[in-house]
Amino acid sequence: PCTSGGAHVDACDAPLLVRFLAVRARTVQLIAHLSDEDMVVQSMPDASPTKWHLAHTTWFFERFILRERSPGYEPFDDRFDFLFNSYYEAVGARHPRPMRGLLTRPTLKQILEYRRHVDTQMRCLLGQPLEPEVDARVQLGLAHEEQHQELLVMDAMHLFAQSALKSVFDPEWPLAASGRAAGFRCSGGGWARIGASATHFAFDNEGPQHRVWLAPFAIADRLVTNGEWLSFMSAGGYQDARFWLSDGWEQRCAEDWQSPFYWERHGDRWFQMTPASLQPIDPAAPVLHVSYFEADAYARWAGARLPTEFEWEHAVRTVQGLEQVYDTAWQWTSSSYAPYPRFRAAAGAVGEYNGKFMSGQMVLRGACIATPPGHARASYRNFYRAGQRWMFSGVRLAQDVD
Amino acid sequence: PCTSGGAHVDACDAPLLVRFLAVRARTVQLIAHLSDEDMVVQSMPDASPTKWHLAHTTWFFERFILRERSPGYEPFDDRFDFLFNSYYEAVGARHPRPMRGLLTRPTLKQILEYRRHVDTQMRCLLGQPLEPEVDARVQLGLAHEEQHQELLVMDAMHLFAQSALKSVFDPEWPLAASGRAAGFRCSGGGWARIGASATHFAFDNEGPQHRVWLAPFAIADRLVTNGEWLSFMSAGGYQDARFWLSDGWEQRCAEDWQSPFYWERHGDRWFQMTPASLQPIDPAAPVLHVSYFEADAYARWAGARLPTEFEWEHAVRTVQGLEQVYDTAWQWTSSSYAPYPRFRAAAGAVGEYNGKFMSGQMVLRGACIATPPGHARASYRNFYRAGQRWMFSGVRLAQDVD
Amino acid sequence: PCTSGGAHVDACDAPLLVRFLAVRARTVQLIAHLSDEDMVVQSMPDASPTKWHLAHTTWFFERFILRERSPGYEPFDDRFDFLFNSYYEAVGARHPRPMRGLLTRPTLKQILEYRRHVDTQMRCLLGQPLEPEVDARVQLGLAHEEQHQELLVMDAMHLFAQSALKSVFDPEWPLAASGRAAGFRCSGGGWARIGASATHFAFDNEGPQHRVWLAPFAIADRLVTNGEWLSFMSAGGYQDARFWLSDGWEQRCAEDWQSPFYWERHGDRWFQMTPASLQPIDPAAPVLHVSYFEADAYARWAGARLPTEFEWEHAVRTVQGLEQVYDTAWQWTSSSYAPYPRFRAAAGAVGEYNGKFMSGQMVLRGACIATPPGHARASYRNFYRAGQRWMFSGVRLAQDVD
Amino acid sequence: PCTSGGAHVDACDAPLLVRFLAVRARTVQLIAHLSDEDMVVQSMPDASPTKWHLAHTTWFFERFILRERSPGYEPFDDRFDFLFNSYYEAVGARHPRPMRGLLTRPTLKQILEYRRHVDTQMRCLLGQPLEPEVDARVQLGLAHEEQHQELLVMDAMHLFAQSALKSVFDPEWPLAASGRAAGFRCSGGGWARIGASATHFAFDNEGPQHRVWLAPFAIADRLVTNGEWLSFMSAGGYQDARFWLSDGWEQRCAEDWQSPFYWERHGDRWFQMTPASLQPIDPAAPVLHVSYFEADAYARWAGARLPTEFEWEHAVRTVQGLEQVYDTAWQWTSSSYAPYPRFRAAAGAVGEYNGKFMSGQMVLRGACIATPPGHARASYRNFYRAGQRWMFSGVRLAQDVD
Numbered sequence A, B, C, D: 001p002c003t004s005g006g007a008h009v010d011a012c013d014a015p016l017l018v019r020f021l022a023v024r025a026r027t028v029q030l031i032a033h034l035s036d037e038d039m040v041v042q043s044m045p046d047a048s049p050t051k052w053h054l055a056h057t058t059w060f061f062e063r064f065i066l067r068e069r070s071p072g073y074e075p076f077d078d079r080f081d082f083l084f085n086s087y088y089e090a091v092g093a094r095h096p097r098p099m100r101g102l103l104t105r106p107t108l109k110q111i112l113e114y115r116r117h118v119d120t121q122m123r124c125l126l127g128q129p130l131e132p133e134v135d136a137r138v139q140l141g142l143a144h145e146e147q148h149q150e151l152l153v154m155d156a157m158h159l160f161a162q163s164a165l166k167s168v169f170d171p172e173w174p175l176a177a178s179g180r181a182a183g184f185r186c187s188g189g190g191w192a193r194i195g196a197s198a199t200h201f202a203f204d205n206e207g208p209q210h211r212v213w214l215a216p217f218a219i220a221d222r223l224v225t226n227g228e229w230l231s232f233m234s235a236g237g238y239q240d241a242r243f244w245l246s247d248g249w250e251q252r253c254a255e256d257w258q259s260p261f262y263w264e265r266h267g268d269r270w271f272q273m274t275p276a277s278l279q280p281i282d283p284a285a286p287v288l289h290v291s292y293f294e295a296d297a298y299a300r301w302a303g304a305r306l307p308t309e310f311e312w313e314h315a316v317r318t319v320q321g322l323e324q325v326y327d328t329a330w331q332w333t334s335s336s337y338a339p340y341p342r343f344r345a346a347a348g349a350v351g352e353y354n355g356k357f358m359s360g361q362m363v364l365r366g367a368c369i370a371t372p373p374g375h376a377r378a379s380y381r382n383f384y385r386a387g388q389r390w391m392f393s394g395v396r397l398a399q400d401v402d
């Protein structure tokens, strides 16, 4: 157990501690405009309550660092191991995912206490020299918490979208910026180095680094706009099966898709739900909240295609002038989420972090407006199912080049 | 709008106001041990969040009394008419029932304000002489609020039962009392007067009063106990289709019923969820939380039957020595919930209160430990579906007599 | 086993044999226009394949008479006990009901052989003097087979309705007859004798005979017509929740009911599926294929109500001039299907025939155009769920009388 | 319309006609042991009735060749265009896929007549010189019919597996052959030519031909055996989440997988359903009827992996000694089914043949015992969802090589 308090370290001595404190603080800043009540509810099985995000990210540090690496650590509450494990089979049984919204207890207050308890212990640990494995595990915990920061925004906004009140997650939330339409830029292809090098933290799914041969291609320097999407809609894009993959058409029909998720028509104007409540659609801003099926159909209609994840990564590294790479919307690629050659998941529960999800999902690249600054990188691989739409997802087109 | 304040009336001048204030206050007393967060969640489609109960009962007075009978009344918030209408088609569109748990806003604080706003206006109205229709409508509103008080307990306990924490709704909640086993008492039958007379408030479904011919019968003077139920379980009652109605057997198999709802076995002891958290099963206390299908199977196994709702009502009025009538558990009858002869639902939205539910449900009589004191009466008709189990339901047996 | 052959008995010596042969022959006559392929398919879980009806009715005689009462009887095929048991838990495991349509084997040819095998043995048994229990069991078997004859027509027609070809079950099938509109006739009520006496065969659910007190009432002398139903439709009956029970409105919305089942609009004319394929709606013919929910909504719209099953039975016995009692459509009553006072199901598997279905269904009285002649009687109780519509169900109205 | 009859052509003049007649005849030979009744039923939404396969393959020639290329062609029955279109949106509305089993009409006899009608017209067309597009379309129709021949076997066997009778599809059906266990063989990798050249018929999804760079790898020279699979089972492979993809584990739990599909344990022996009914498991024969999820879990347990589709194709072209390539079971690869670079679906309805299914499926390579001889080739890409199991699917392992 921590006795020293770990205070008064300075940033040069303990840069990881500084980063730890900053990331942890950012999570709590995100909930500034939420009531206790807003934080308890799960609005769909894919989403989690805010409070659960606050607790689960804390549990991650407790479970994978403090319990394993901090001798004598006293868990805050043994029952939390059952309540706040997300999906780690190796760690044991857990509260069912679709019932996370039934956890009205522990209260928010208790969970904030839990956060402080764990933070205190972590502060102590991080004030001391760390073995490399512990250092790596802390970095993983921070990257994990950053991922949940983005999910927290997505999930809270989804909740607010379900009620006629369309509450505000953050009144200062910046709307997606207007801008010029995209042009295509060429890449000569060739051997591309793909994946993360060992010099900085990266998730296991970004490696092993390897090379991939690419044919020449063109890639859009900006994302598809709402105005372009409205043209697709006017042209009957949502009514014409020819543009759609079969599974996509089936889901479109079953759920009656007529526009991107979160779009609502009032009179003759379109609005979309945002963290700053319902806002008018800006034709010059990038389209958000489209599924892979819609992105793919749009690309086909537009006479283009989606880039592969390799083209995307190579372009971001080598093509000049690409905009809206990390600051706007995740960008669908045509690549299924699969292990890179010679990928092996780590032993133990932490090996479940990424590897077991490598089926049935598509890769998105870049980052979005809700992604914590500095979180993503060129090798970063996000992934969702082809029909999911509540994340901040957009479209960057590609084309073959002769 | 109310200007006088309506204060300083005295109970003799305004007994309805006194009752209004008492009923309204009781609702708020019920939530004493709940956190804000506990009150927002809906744990299953049949249940509603505590907060919704608080608001909806208030809306009932606003919608059916203040808006209609208090000229110049300013609604607290026009959007509440959409959010807190339960099922009144004639009043307009409403927030979908299974999504009541997504209403994190308005906050509890705002809803308590809403309650005060409406109470102030009602106090004003009730300080004045009332037309008989308004008086009747207020009494309906109070009976309605009392029904929701019971639902509030049922629903909050259901929520707490879903988590490993098994939180406490009320630490003082009295456990069901131990007592002797039941004996049968005879009734000679004959013409029975059934239903409510016009002299006191009753729900529309309790009338018109009419007479029903009854053959002689015997009825148990107490409810079936947990110990008797354990014998049924030991005898294989949950494994033998011969005792069960076909629909009941199907549901038993689909949901794997092995005991009453809320029972859990830990080691070799049985416990049940109560408003005071998990408690050991007392064999001498009445069984609770059984469905009609279980009650009917038990009765068949025991060589008895359930009473009709007419036998029950007649016995309560004429047979000496019946215990546990209103203070323990609702008692399943073998009667389907149907209109009495010449029943007509009232015109307008209030006519939807009871009449439209007269299919697919069974009548329960009596009242339970969660029913507000004084709420029920001999003619009172409660009703649930044959497979529902989260209410405080028990079994009083009957028998034919030669 | 039968060695005599049992031939050459004469009708006076063996009237039950004569009736047996006639009923068995009628079943086979019903399939005259069906292909082998038509007889194998199950078009919905509530329906059964024709072939299954042919086999199951035969199994009933084998299982409940020959195996129990004909010493030395050799079952045709032991596996049929598993395949053709419908719902008798006491007899053992069985092929799942929703998978009856997967039994392409045994072939029709083998099932017809099975019928002949059982018929031969039954002929032998019935040529001899019978103990009363056996006689009763044979009568039950015949009534059972007659019930399946009607189901066979319903189910085959349902199958044909699912395909654009709208095939013909029987080209000679008589259409429902045109006729005058109904008038109301009065009954003084009083003590009514309800249920079957012991002098003729009746199902167990028709007893015990008992008396019921009835208030005066009026009952329609004919059924509601298609023309009257079209008025209900034009008046917005399917769009106005005020007329509907809550469960009914929910099902109407979920399944988008706009007219009786089997009605289709082509251009500006309405047609309905019949055993003689699609036929134009005759406004002067009785409406068919309506659910209880529709019947109840119609009655409310029409300012009338449905009769109780007791009123219906009493009227049929005592009121002059009622038409369309047994020859047109089953008539919904407002009575839930429940046991009569002192009803006890028989011991053993045969006790499962009726009793275990006494929950969640409504009683229909009379008989329909597909019911075998002579099958029904005044005390006969048919029953379906309130939302079912594929049977030949219609509406006879009733009214209170001062 | 055809008037010449087209007979008496000889094989050298009209080799495509000869092939047409052989393929069409083979389909009809497959049904030799089926009754009319066996051919009408659909045992699950993924399967189709035999009769539907017979008609749909015929419709393909009528719709895409005769109606478009044979001036004056008289369709056999205009309604068949609605009934037997599988999924071609561009061609118009069609009978819903999950309801194919309700088409008892047209009868088998009529469908065989339909086949003869179309065959006669095709014979006429094929006796004449063909334009290249027509020739290609005929070849597509033949490959299509061959694909349905395999489906017909799979679907009929699935039907028979649902009944306790476990009927025989073909008593002569050869059981999977015993043989030695697999060894790994090495490939040096390098640039691999992938996909079909233009010289012979191939499906559009096999092109465009392109090159792919492969690292060195090893590939098994035979398929995983039942005995090896039994070891996986004994080692708890079906109980240990660590081996499984998350989606696979979820499906395993939901459907309670304990062994390959079609395996049944009787006493202490395992059997599997085959076209020759239930047969004992031969430990030295290849495992069949496993999903991608099972194949992937098995490979992980075995310390190996599945090959990519490119490794598979390259190995089949270049590595000596591979057995069980086309004659036993389709072999799961780790490749998602995706378009090759620069793939464009053909214009018009025929473009829907393959392209629109390129999401949510995995590629299998090789061919199986039910595949018509000569149908497959090294570039052939079959595809199923990761959880599907009723096809003849097996496992060929691969490994990384240093």
Ligand SMILES: [Fe+3]
Binding pocket: A056, A086, A144, A148
């Ligand atoms: Fe997490």
Ligand SMILES: [Fe+3]
Binding pocket: B056, B086, B144, B148
């Ligand atoms: Fe209410």
Ligand SMILES: [Fe+3]
Binding pocket: C056, C086, C144, C148
């Ligand atoms: Fe039956």
Ligand SMILES: [Fe+3]
Binding pocket: D056, D086, D144, D148
């Ligand atoms: Fe096809």
